[in-house]
Amino acid sequence: MSADPYNRKVRDSFAAPPHAGELAGGIDARVDAGDLRVEFAATLEDGRIAALRFRARGCPHVIAAAEWVCDYYEGKPAEALEVFPIARIMEDLAVPTEKTGRILVLEDAIQSLGRRLKH
Amino acid sequence: MPGKMIYLDYAASTPVDSRVLDRMREVAELNCANPSSTHAAGREAQAIIAEAAAQLAELLNVSPGSLIWTSGATESDNLAIAGGARHRTHRGKHLVTMKTEHKAVTDVFEALAKQGFDVTWVDAGADGLLCPDSFAAALRDDTQFASIMYVNNETGVIQDIEALGTICRERDVLFHVDAAQAVGKLPIDLGNLPVDLLSLTGHKFYGPKGIGALYIADRAGCHVEPILYGGGQQRSIRPGTLPTDLIAGLGMAAAVAATRIEPDLAHLRALRQLLWEGIRCVDGIRLNGDPGGFPGILNVSVEDIDGESLLLALEPLLVATGSACNSKTGEPSYVLRALGLGDDQAQSAIRFSLGRPTTRDEVEFAAARYRDAVAHLRKLAPDRAA
Numbered sequence: 339m340s341a342d343p344y345n346r347k348v349r350d351s352f353a354a355p356p357h358a359g360e361l362a363g364g365i366d367a368r369v370d371a372g373d374l375r376v377e378f379a380a381t382l383e384d385g386r387i388a389a390l391r392f393r394a395r396g397c398p399h400v401i402a403a404a405e406w407v408c409d410y411y412e413g414k415p416a417e418a419l420e421v422f423p424i425a426r427i428m429e430d431l432a433v434p435t436e437k438t439g440r441i442l443v444l445e446d447a448i449q450s451l452g453r454r455l456k457h
Numbered sequence: 458m459p460g461k462m463i464y465l466d467y468a469a470s471t472p473v474d475s476r477v478l479d480r481m482r483e484v485a486e487l488n489c490a491n492p493s494s495t496h497a498a499g500r501e502a503q504a505i506i507a508e509a510a511a512q513l514a515e516l517l518n519v520s521p522g523s524l525i526w527t528s529g530a531t532e533s534d535n536l537a538i539a540g541g542a543r544h545r546t547h548r549g550k551h552l553v554t555m556k557t558e559h560k561a562v563t564d565v566f567e568a569l570a571k572q573g574f575d576v577t578w579v580d581a582g583a584d585g586l587l588c589p590d591s592f593a594a595a596l597r598d599d600t601q602f603a604s605i606m607y608v609n610n611e612t613g614v615i616q617d618i619e620a621l622g623t624i625c626r627e628r629d630v631l632f633h634v635d636a637a638q639a640v641g642k643l644p645i646d647l648g649n650l651p652v653d654l655l656s657l658t659g660h661k662f663y664g665p666k667g668i669g670a671l672y673i674a675d676r677a678g679c680h681v682e683p684i685l686y687g688g689g690q691q692r693s694i695r696p697g698t699l700p701t702d703l704i705a706g707l708g709m710a711a712a713v714a715a716t717r718i719e720p721d722l723a724h725l726r727a728l729r730q731l732l733w734e735g736i737r738c739v740d741g742i743r744l745n746g747d748p749g750g751f752p753g754i755l756n757v758s759v760e761d762i763d764g765e766s767l768l769l770a771l772e773p774l775l776v777a778t779g780s781a782c783n784s785k786t787g788e789p790s791y792v793l794r795a796l797g798l799g800d801d802q803a804q805s806a807i808r809f810s811l812g813r814p815t816t817r818d819e820v821e822f823a824a825a826r827y828r829d830a831v832a833h834l835r836k837l838a839p840d841r842a843a
Contacts, residue, residue: 344769352769358837368839373763373801377839395838397765 345432348402355401357408361391367451371443376404378451380411387411387418399433400440406431407444419452463819464775467812468610468638468754473706474663474713481665481706492699493690502701509708516641516711517655518648519672525695526704529669530637531561533656534604536671536695537633538565540681541654542574542602545631549599551575553630555587556795557614558606562635566604575599583797585614585746593624602631607639611792611808612746613754615643622651631679637661637669641714642721642753647672653679659703663813664710668703671695721813725752728811728820735824739831745793745806755809758793758802761841762834767805770830774823777808 344352364379375395381388390412392404406427411418422445427433433441464472473481484505490498492506510521527533542552554566556578570576577595581587587605596603603625608615618634625632633654639645640655641662647655653676658669673679673694681694688696729752736742741760759767764778778790789803798806809823 349769352766355837373804375839375841393837393839395761395834396763398769401766401837 343434344398344402347406348398348431351402351405352398355392355405357391357405357412358393358401359391360393361389364389364391365451365454367447367454369443369447369450371440371446374400374440374443376400376444376447378404378408378447380416380451380455382416382455386413386415396440397437399431399437400444402431403427403433403441403444407448411448416452416455419448419455422448462773462775463823465809465811465815465819465823466775466777467815468613468661468808468810469777470660470666471663471812472814473660473665474710476713477664477706477709480709481702484705485702488701490701492701493688502699505701506699506704509704509711512708512715513670513711516645516715517672518646520675523672523675525671525673525691526699527669527671527695528667529660530559530635530656530658532695533658533669533671534559534561534633534635535565536681536684537654537656538562538602538604539569539684540694541631541633542569543682544680545601545678548601548629549597551577551597551600553577553579553592553595553600553603555579555581555605557581557585557609557612557792558604559610559635559637562604562606581614581795585609585612585750585796587616587621589617589620589624592621593628596624596628596630600628600630602633604633604635607634607636607645608643608751608754609746609792610638611754611790611806612756612796613638613750613752614746615639615750618652619650625653626651629678638751638754641710642718642751644718647674654681659707659710662710662714665703665706668700668707670707717813722752724813724815725811728815728817729753729755731817732809732811732820732824735821736827739828743802745796745798753811755811756793756806757809758798758806759831760805761801761838762805762831764789764804764806766834767807767830770833771807771826774809774826776823777810778806 361379364381366379368377377393380390390408392408394401394404488502490502492502510524514521552574566576579595605616605621622632631653634652635656637658640657653674655672660666690696743758745756768778789800793803793806
């Protein structure tokens with residue numbers, strides 16, 4: 339049997355991502371890249387990201403990565419959005435290298451969100 | 458039912474019927490001889506193979522001597538197309554086929570094109586059907602060979618083989634039919650169909666993998682050049698030691714199919730209707746291919762859904778996004794694109810294929826799962842227009 343293309347984290351995040359959905363009163367940023375669409379929304383409290391939510395249309399790795407990103411940044415200072423931990427995401431979620439470009443779309447969306455939060 | 462895999466991929470492969478398994482085991486235990494051997498055990502193996510040929514011949518209404526054993530439909534297609542076209546170069550070098558054929562056919566034509574043959578790829582209509590007039594218009598004075606599949610493996614579309622074959626006979630064009638999805642599932646009377654060459658494989662109709670056959674009509678000018686050499690078996694058309702147990706299994710699958718085609722079709726029609734009624738309410742869904750096609754296949758697309766995510770969300774359903782033979786590429790189906798679907802529609806396509814063991818409970822569960830999966834993915838996605 340060939341290896342499962344999705345590890346447990348991807349499967350769990352895909353099936354029931356806790357950070358999926360809209361965020362009332364949040365500041366959002368969105369990137370469309372062909373068939374892939376991703377949107378993040380955040381609220382700040384004392385300069386820290388109080389809540390971060392996503393909505394995404396993409397493959398299971400993209401959805402799982404969006405969930406991973408939300409979980410990672412929540413509680414961190416807004417400036418943390420300037421650094422995107424792509425290597426950790428790729429490793430944690432066992433993202434195939436050919437999907438790197440899709441994860442970089444998430445990076446674009448997060449950095450766009452960081453810029454919007456500054457203003 | 459969650460947790461239990463539900464197999465709805467019968468167009469990719471079918472489970473081996475218990476009677477087929479019994480026959481294969483019996484033969485494997487009974488006889489280890491090479492059927493080419495002249496001693497008693499070899500002759501016994503030959504008799505077993507002759508019995509299987511008679512069973513398959515009866516299913517197709519042909520003479521047993523018109524059947525050549527192969528390793529499966531891919532080899533049969535290669536032998537028929539490459540062997541047939543090379544045999545008929547005196548008639549010309551123009552060949553005709555369809556864009557929606559299986560890769561086992563299209564790749565052979567592409568290889569022949571590189572070797573100097575001239576190939577015309579005819580289009581199907583939006584319903585996947587080939588118009589006989591369009592087919593006739595593609596034939597030229599130097600057309601010597603044509604190949605059209607019986608049942609499309611992705612959409613289930615059934616071509617009008619009788620009409621197309623009649624055109625070929627009138628124009629002295631050798632006519633091959635890839636019937637991998639049709640044999641054992643639809644009534645096929647080759648005694649009355651104008652077909653010169655027909656490819657089939659065992660594992661699509663509850664027989665074993667690794668065994669197939671090519672029918673070669675017993676009429677003047679109908680012949681293929683070998684593509685393999687050595688041994689001299691099967692009149693040197695397809696040499697190689699014959700696998701007695703696999704052939705016996707294919708023969709038994711044919712014998713079972715001969716008694717099951719009509720009840721299987723009635724069963725599949727009811728289940729396909731149940732499945733379609735269960736999912737047609739999904740917003741943006743479309744049925745791909747002629748609705749009157751083979752009832753064991755239902756191919757649907759849905760707007761604005763990622764196909765890979767849909768496939769995962771459909772678990773524990775075991776279904777296909779494209780044909781099993783090319784789904785690893787991740788590319789949208791070339792068959793569906795040839796029917797005019799855009800990348801988005803083709804990429805979200807799911808092929809449900811039903812079989813003899815499929816139950817109403819499984820189909821009802823599948824329909825509910827499909828509705829839930831689409832709803833889940835749409836809930837996750839941002840709106841199309843920002």
